[in-house]
Amino acid sequence: MVLLSRKATCNSHGQDSSYFLGWEEYEKNPYDVIKNPQGIIQMGLAENQLCFDLLESWLAQNTDVACFKRDGQSIFRELALFQDYHGLSSFKNALADFMSENRGNRVSFDSNNLVLTAGATSANETLMFCLADPGDAFLLPTPYYPGFDRDLKWRTGVEIVPIQCSSTNGFCITKLALEEAYEQAKKLNLNVKGILITNPSNPLGTTTTQTELNILFDFITKNKNIHLVSDEIYSGTTFNSSEFVSVMEILKNNQLENTDVLNRVHVVYSLSKDLGLPGFRVGAIYSNDKDVISAATKMSSFGLVSSQTQYLLSSLLSDKKFTKNYLPENQKRLKNRQRKLVLGLEAIGIKCLKSNAGLFCWVDMRPLLSSKTFEAEMDLWKKIVYEVKLNISPGSSCHCEEPGWFRVCFANMSEETLKLALKRLKKFVDDGNSKRSCQKSESQKLKGSRKKTMSNVSNWVFRLSLHDREAEER
């Protein structure tokens, strides 16, 4: 067998994790309301499918864009040849403005500090290549997006050291946890180059609080070699704009713009979540450090945004009437949909972390675990995938330190499908309840008692004695 690179033969791409295996199961048996009503419902995919109608109607009213025309003149040739890694300036200007609007215009973005990349996937990897050497470390609060294991570490050789967050305080970053992570990295002889947060958080669906931001900024002000990367890919999914505080705002509000901190704070953005356009591969790095911009711009050669896509989106995002309407409408629909999931789960006796953003809920299924272990979490997850036929993401795939939490997406399906998913889950939980009560009455029979017992699911842990089905080999 011919030797490939270590990168090709290792598992650092992280794609053997349960996060991706759930997807594979879904691919084999995908739900379709007509063609496959018994199939698996995809709730592991953080997509925003709630506002396509708004985009489609814009397209119908702006056919010039379709014909590669600008002011009546064809620009097809120009676009076909355009491969300048500085990007289409009309697009970058529109994107910078859109990012400002997303933050209620409390800060403004300069398009000269923006680098276009092939999705946030590429933006995050590129930033790692720019800020860290192989063997350096970035600190990340847990739980975090499973794709980071690939995006931040795989080809860059950078390590991730977790900042452990717990349910005792709603998974918020504490000063202690941050310092412990830093010490842990030192113990492992890793040079910490930065901290990376996702704000709003994936998988929590919460915006980073002012307290947490203060902790982070204090830390990087004190430690002058450390960067702060804020992946703000979900910024436009905050249900209420004023609750989202970008790191760029902290720089402004705390008057850090004339200090060295300015150059060590970087934002990653993308149109995949806010606009629901993951197929178009539009990501961006924003930085005030000229050297980072310079290096990242050159690296963007490895993943530029298609010129026809830049052109389409520059027209879309320059239309202020459209964006002014789109942003609040998107937020409203997301908020409503989240409520439906939260209330539906409550009715089954399942709680969620209180969230104010994102395309998912962080669901507390600890009461459904047979034991407070990750093995039990895996057991529960497999049952939910194979028997309840819902693909949701287990907390362990997000590096959560406590078993029993699951990320459940709500914006990538119709309302009917969500209702069906809740129905299936209810049946599963109720069945579990009655099994438990059957078992109890069995054992009581043995003891001579005939009393039936019914209990609220959230009050006890019950044993699930169903078959353990192994995930099929890839």
Next chain:
Amino acid sequence: MGLPAKNKGAILSKIATNNQHGENSEYFDGWKAYDKDPFHISRNPHGIIQMGLAENQLCLDLIKDWVKENPEASICTLEGVHQFSDIANFQDYHGLKKFRQAIAHFMGKARGGRVTFDPERVVMSGGATGANETIMFCLADPGDVFLIPSPYYAAFDRDLRWRTGVEIIPVPCPSSNNFKLTVEAVDWAYKKAQESNKKIKGLILTNPSNPLGTMLDKDTLTNLVRFVTRKNIHLVVDEIYAATVFAGGDFVSVAEVVNDVDISEVNVDLIHIVYSLSKDMGLPGFRVGIVYSYNDSVVSCARKMSSFGLVSSQTQLMLASMLSDDRFVDNFLMESSKRLGIRHKVFTTGLKKADISCLTSNAGLFAWMDLRHLLRDRNSFESEIELWHIIIDKVKLNVSPGSSFRCTEPGWFRVCFANMDDDTLHVALGRIQDFVSKNNNKIVEQISENDQVIQNNNAKKQNWRQSNLRLSFRRLYEDGLASPGIMSPHSPLLRA
């Protein structure tokens, strides 16, 4: 614990702060000069004509017409908008099935239908730039070596090495053999690399060649396949110029060799192809790069890595439709080949009038021009750079000096001819012809003056003639043509 102290003081990474991207090289002087004074037939007729850009602009009209006639291939038209949400949502790194099928189909057609490609092996990347980097990440670790015939595409220094840490070692190909790549040369380079204890992972080459415009014959390619199999190293062939063949050229893809050679002589797990639509179709803006490997593990790994540079689904949809249209593709390939052939002939004939010859070639978007006779010193790269600056500043053409392609002999220049219209080409040729003839006159005057003091000796006359030629250039050089040193505010983008 005995581990070396990390670079604690540095804020950014080594990669971000080294010069391995190659964009600070002096070869960008030509670009910078062009950016400051770009030619335009009416607005700036005395500006610098860009002949350093290997773009194919000859057949964009055909594509534009197809786009107009096929509105359903776009998600932005009334006929196509019903596909919008599915396409906008589609980020599967396998790519749209019909896109992969269309690419495989087109690749076969671009090779005259002599070989077929499997859509399951088609992997997307961010242009050939992304494809070349990805294949290095799959095949080699930092410090490993890939051999590469020189002269080679300048940006390979960035694409193959910068973030991957892979080293590239050139296999020099001399002009005495028309720059042909031979197995002997590869073997020699391989042995030399082994002697210095380097770990050689493979050989990478561009076929048809950039900057030469020549193609490997079937025997050589077959022997290279046998060679890598014997040595158990990889062979990566960048076939980005596959369909730029014209006028009697016979392109043999490595895919054909894999098909035809005896199974015992080739280990297909070693064979990989890089492709793109940027040259054959003239669509560099759409960022369509392809990694095609016969090695299943490489396909799998490259596909995961393609997450870092997927093709926009909007673009996939359009091209899936376009490249499945056999009528369009057949006509396009034929017409493109014809137009390139004509353009090549006009250009090389025009150069001949100025006594400038080019390496015989039948592919590519450029000619490999022999200007050794115009060098002050035939053995000096300094002379080549001097001559180059004269060409930029006096002849007002941006061409690429051979040293930027790591050519081992001074005096060769790559000149692109497919990135402009006929009128501009005409102007460029006129300038070259004017310049050469003006300077020949100067030489004649100089010689007749000096004849009074020269002994009637043929050898000496020869020397004088040559030195006067050199003198005239030196005079031009000294006429305030010191290296421009002008830095444009932006680092120019590195183009082919």
